[in-house]
Amino acid sequence: MPNAILDPTGRADVATTVPAPAAAFELAPRQPDPSGLRIGLLNNTKHNAALLLAEIGDVLAADHAMSVTIAETKPNFAAPAPADLVERFRLECDVVVTGVGDCGSCSASAVADGIVFERAGLPAAVICSDAFAVTASAMAELRGAPGYQYLLTEHPVAVLDADQVRQRAKRLAPEVVAMLTQPSSQ
């Protein structure tokens, strides 16, 4: 009997013997009427992210009587949002807008954050550059939320000037509202 070929991933057992993740992923409950919702903005430090989020916040405030009550910057764009940050958002806002996923690790990380916020009961709208859709979706799967929906915006984002960022924010705002208020098709 020849020797078995060893698996180099450390996950062979996980794949074959564990049937399914313990808790299936479910989105946070949505309130259909956006008016009065408090918005949290989480900027992941990528260029133009802060401006894009702030502009979206302005549009949501003007058009839907929402208000930005917390805005923070991620300490490390590649790492998951720390628990204390998630807790602050949970206490101070009702919905979260985060991004921009515009690099190899931060796109995946932004989706991971969105899933964390949803699990904490906060509807989230994650914005990613469309060049990073594959890695963003791969992260959703890794986090036990295959098919998790996020918003794609046309690549590139970093080269846009301030006016172009504002236009982009206007285009995205209705999609953000829909994602934060509709029970979604996922």
Next chain:
Amino acid sequence: MTVLDPDAAQAAIEHCYEQGWSDGLPLVPATQPLVDKFLATTGRGPDEEIGRLPQLDRVVTVRLAAINAVMAGCRPEYFPVVLAAWEALTCERTTGGGGWQSTSGPAPLIVINGPVRTELGFNCAGGVFGPGFRPNATVPRAIGLIVRNVYGIHPHELEQATQGLPGRWSICVAENEEESPWAPLASEAGLPDGASAVSATLLRTCEFVDNRHTSSAEQLLGDFADTIGRTGSWIFEHAQAGIVFCPEHAQLLAAAGYDRAHVRTWLAEHSGRRTSDLAAVGKDRLDGRLRLPGDGEPATEFQHTLPSDDRRNLLIAVAGARNAGISMVVRLFADWSGAAVQVTGPDAAGDHSAEEAQ
């Protein structure tokens, strides 16, 4: 006498491809008896955790590193070098963050010092960046396989390199200590002279500087300063670099009174571009940490590439043949830890910690 069975070997190699374990080249299928030989070369326990990526929730153990080192084509006695190289890379800030997933697709640079070079047959001389030497080729490949298989970072998925770079998992040079005028790189990091050790960082590319006809140390250094100051590789306020000097260049500099520290001081002062040069490529203005287009003023102001002459901003090693004045500037992905990690055998359990000079 063992009868070799190439048909069985081919089937096993194909099996490894089918599992998605390969970096594109054939793998050595790992079996328990061979992995046990690897594990016997280290005093570290097979279940010891040696790496973790929080965003992916994945953990590297000594055992998994050994399986991947087998598959990379290492011999068992290389395994302590693989472990030291991995540990030196974990000292890099970016390898615990988004480095392995980056659009930059950075490559480890692994530098070997000490007796282990000759004991294991590492190339430190001619063609040191090239192929032909099993330890130089398989140690960095083992690192790449750990990232691929244990962290699960595959190209086009969690790995998002825009173009990557040639030789991503194959840049491993031994220092040519015999023909270097300076102390070994690991000694500069604070390890005892004669220690077998590994230093490592992440690179974005390598660029040659060919200068065979000047006898002036300052003309030679000026050639390096021009390459280090190149705008294309400069995206933040400053950029770190490294130089793998050929023996001829290192000896010319040493003969003129330059040690590593003096070389760094000279290059920190002279590497850069005027604001007008940076304006011409849209990189003259700082906004936070990024370089963006500005107004190009003051035009004659000289902006320095390196943040300072700290050794962590300019890694200097010596490798290659003594047959020509051809050296390599290497482009650091981010800041370098400056650490060198001692290579330890099976009797050194618990004594493998990274040495840090600063």
